[in-house]
Amino acid sequence: MPAAVQPGVPARRFSFDLAFGELVFEGDMQGFPIEQVRFTDAEDQNIWDSSRLYIDGASWVWRYAVGVCRAYTEQT
Numbered sequence: 001m002p003a004a005v006q007p008g009v010p011a012r013r014f015s016f017d018l019a020f021g022e023l024v025f026e027g028d029m030q031g032f033p034i035e036q037v038r039f040t041d042a043e044d045q046n047i048w049d050s051s052r053l054y055i056d057g058a059s060w061v062w063r064y065a066v067g068v069c070r071a072y073t074e075q076t
Contacts, residue, residue, distance in 0.1 A: 018055065018066070020073040027065075028054040 012031035017024050030051040041047075041063070053065040060068060 013054070018069055020070060023073050023076070025055050025069050026057075 013028045014031055016027045016029070018027045019025075032051060047061055047063065050062055052059045053062050054060070055065050055069060
């Protein structure tokens with residue numbers, strides 16, 4: 001559990017738009033410091049312990065969220 005997480009205290013989410021040309025995705029992320037929410041593939045990190053990004057309501061591991069949006073826009 002990230003150090004900023006306190007049992008019984010929900011983390012605040014921050015909303016943003018992720019635009020690729022004409023397509024815009026709605027995103028939400030946890031309000032923790034970037035080093036706690038971003039997975040960098042460091043040896044001491046476990047990807048499943050990192051916080052998630054929420055894109056158009058779907059939950060994604062941080063590392064893959066933007067790539068999934070980009071791939072979707074390239075198909076349309």
